Amino acid sequence: MTTYNLALIGFGGVNRALAELIRDEPRRFADLGFELRVVAITDLAFGSLVQGEGIDLAAVLAMPRGSSFEGLPGGSTEARNEDVIKNSPADIVVEATFTSPIDGEPAVSHVRWALESGKHVVTTNKGPVALKGQELSTIAASNGVRFEYEGAVMSGTPVIRLAHKVLGGLELRAVQGILNGTSNYVLGRMEAGLGLEQAIAEAQELGYAEADPTADIGGSDVRLKVAILANELLGAGIHPNDVETTGIQDITSQDVADALARGCRWKLIGEARRDADGTVTAVVQPVALPAGHPLAGISGATNAVSFTTDLLGAVTVSGPGAGRVETAYALISDIIAVDEFAKGAVRA
Ligand SMILES: NC(=O)c1ccc[n+]([C@@H]2O[C@H](COP(=O)([O-])OP(=O)(O)OC[C@H]3O[C@@H](n4cnc5c(N)ncnc54)[C@H](O)[C@@H]3O)[C@@H](O)[C@H]2O)c1
Ligand SMILES: N[C@@H](CCO)C(=O)O
Numbered sequence: 554m555t556t557y558n559l560a561l562i563g564f565g566g567v568n569r570a571l572a573e574l575i576r577d578e579p580r581r582f583a584d585l586g587f588e589l590r591v592v593a594i595t596d597l598a599f600g601s602l603v604q605g606e607g608i609d610l611a612a613v614l615a616m617p618r619g620s621s622f623e624g625l626p627g628g629s630t631e632a633r634n635e636d637v638i639k640n641s642p643a644d645i646v647v648e649a650t651f652t653s654p655i656d657g658e659p660a661v662s663h664v665r666w667a668l669e670s671g672k673h674v675v676t677t678n679k680g681p682v683a684l685k686g687q688e689l690s691t692i693a694a695s696n697g698v699r700f701e702y703e704g705a706v707m708s709g710t711p712v713i714r715l716a717h718k719v720l721g722g723l724e725l726r727a728v729q730g731i732l733n734g735t736s737n738y739v740l741g742r743m744e745a746g747l748g749l750e751q752a753i754a755e756a757q758e759l760g761y762a763e764a765d766p767t768a769d770i771g772g773s774d775v776r777l778k779v780a781i782l783a784n785e786l787l788g789a790g791i792h793p794n795d796v797e798t799t800g801i802q803d804i805t806s807q808d809v810a811d812a813l814a815r816g817c818r819w820k821l822i823g824e825a826r827r828d829a830d831g832t833v834t835a836v837v838q839p840v841a842l843p844a845g846h847p848l849a850g851i852s853g854a855t856n857a858v859s860f861t862t863d864l865l866g867a868v869t870v871s872g873p874g875a876g877r878v879e880t881a882y883a884l885i886s887d888i889i890a891v892d893e894f895a896k897g898a899v900r901a
Contacts, residue, residue: 555587555895557888558605560643560672562634562663563650564596566760567677567704569614570881571647576610581885587892593641594622595632603627605642634659638666645891647884648676651764654773654793657684668692668700673894675887677704677880683777683793686784699891704883706732706778707856710872711886716786720860720868725786727826727861732778734854734875735761735769736801736821741852743809744818749802761854761875772800772837775823779835782858783825789833796823798837817841818849826861 559575561568574581575589582589590607602608602622613622622628638646646667650660657680664681667674669692676682681689682705693700706712707730716725731737735756742752753770756762761769768774776798783789783796801821812819820842825835842849847869851857856874859867873879 554583555892556590557587557645557892558590558592558641558643560593560595560637560641560646560667561591562595562638562646562648564594564599564613565649566877567880567884568594568647568649570877571649571884572610572614574878574881574885576614585889585892587888589888592643593637595634595637597632599632600628600630601633601637602629603637603641634663635666638663638672639670643672645673645675645888648674648678648681649884650678652678652680652768652774652777654680654683654768654777657681661685661689664689664700665692668696668698671696671698673698673701673891675699675701675884675891677702677708677883679705679774679777679781683780683784686781687790699894701887701890702781703886703890704880706781707858707870707872707874708734708876709879709882709886710856710870710874711883712782712858712870713785714886714890715870716860720862723860723865724863725860726863727824728782728786728858729822729824729826729848729861730858731820731848731851731856732775732782732823732858732874733769733772733821734856734873735763735766736772736775737851737856737874738854739770740801740804740809740819740821743804743806744813746806748806749804756854759854760877767802770800770802772798772821775821775837779823779825779837782823783833783835786860787825787827787833789825789835791833791835796835796837799839800837801839804839812841816844818844820848820851822848 857871
C-alpha cells in the first residue's frame with residue numbers, strides 16, 4: 554500500500570474537511586490503493602506543525618481557531634510556509650490558502666517552492682492556476698511531479714478533467730456557465746425575499762464565500778475561473794484582466810422580483826467563446842435568463858457549465874460549485890491523479 558505524506562498549507566474550511574475525511578474514512582483511500590498521512594500543517598491562525606510520523610488529526614481538528622501549534626512537538630507560532638514546503642517530509646503539498654485575484658501570491662510562491670523541491674501540488678486556489686498556470690505546469694513537468702487543480706473551477710465537480718479526458722476528439726468552441734456558488738446562492742435567497750447582505754451572511758456561514766465575499770459578488774472569482782477554462786480548454790492564453798467583468802452588486806431585490814414576474818431568473822454568467830478569426834473572447838456578467846434556458850434552473854450553490862462542441866452541440870455538466878467537503882473531494886480527485894501518475898498510468 555502506497556503512503557502519501559501531505560503538507561496542508563492553510564487549515565481552513567477545505568483543508569480541515571480533507572483532514573476530517575483522512576481521519577474518519579481511511580477505507581475510502583485504502584480502496585483506492587493508498588494511505589494518506591498529514592505530516593505538516595501551516596496556517597496564519599495556528600502557526601506551523603511538522604511531525605514526520607504523522608500528525609494526530611483528531612487533536613489538531615479539536616483545537617479552536619486562534620490557538621497555536623507552539624505547544625506541540627514540532628510546532629511553532631508562525632506559518633513557516635517556505636521552510637515547511639521545502640523541507641518537510643511531504644510527497645504532496647495541499648495548497649488551500651486565500652485566493653489573491655491580483656497576483657496569486659503567496660500561493661504562487663507556495664506552489665513554485667513545492668514543485669521545485671520535487672513535491673507534487675494539489676490545490677483549490679484559483680490564483681496560481683489563473684495567473685501563473687502555464688509557468689507552474691512547466692516547472693512541474695521539468696521536475697517530474699504533478700500540478701493538479703480540479704477544485705479551482707466548480708469545486709469537486711470534475712469539469713477540467715472531464716473536458717480533458719472525456720471530451721477528447723471534440724472541438725470545443727465555447728464554455729458558458731454559472732461558476733460561483735456564493736452569488737448563485739445569494740440570488741436565489743434574494744428571490745425568496747432576503748436582502749443582499751443577509752444572503753451573503755448566510756453564504757459565509759455555509760462556507761461557500763471567499764474570505765472577502767466581494768470577490769464572489771463583484772465577479773472577480775468568476776473572472777479567474779473563466780480565464781482558467783479559456784486557457785485550459787480553448788488554449789486562449791489569456792490573463793484574467795482580459796476578461797470584461799461585471800458582478801451582481803447592483804442587482805436589487807426589485808430587479809430580482811421583476812425578472813421572476815416576467816419568467817426570468819438573474820444569474821451571474823461566465824463565458825469564453827472562440828470567435829470566427831480564432832481569437833477567444835471572455836466575459837463575466839449578470840444575465841436575466843428565460844425559464845427555459847438550461848442554466849435557469851441551477852439553484853443554490855450548484856454550478857453548471859455548458860460546453861459548445863462541434864460534434865455534440867451543447868454538453869452541460871452540473872454539480873456543487875462550493876462547499877467545504879465538496880471541495881475537499883476535488884483534492885482527493887487530484888491525489889488520485891498524482892497516484893496514477895506515480896504508478897505510470899498516465900504520461901506527464
Ligand atoms: N470553500 C469553497 O467552497 C471553495 C471551493 C473552491 C475553491 N476554494 C478555494 O480554496 C481555498 C481555501 O478555501 P477555504 O474555504 O478553505 O478558505 P478559508 O478562508 O476557510 O481557509 C483558508 C485558510 O488559509 C489560511 N491562510 C491564508 N493565507 C495563508 C498563508 N499565507 N499561510 C498560511 N495560511 C494561510 C487562513 O488562515 C485560513 O485558515 C481558497 O483559495 C478558495 O478560494 C474554496
Ligand atoms: N467562493 C467560491 C468558492 C468556490 O470557488 C464560490 O462561491 O463559488
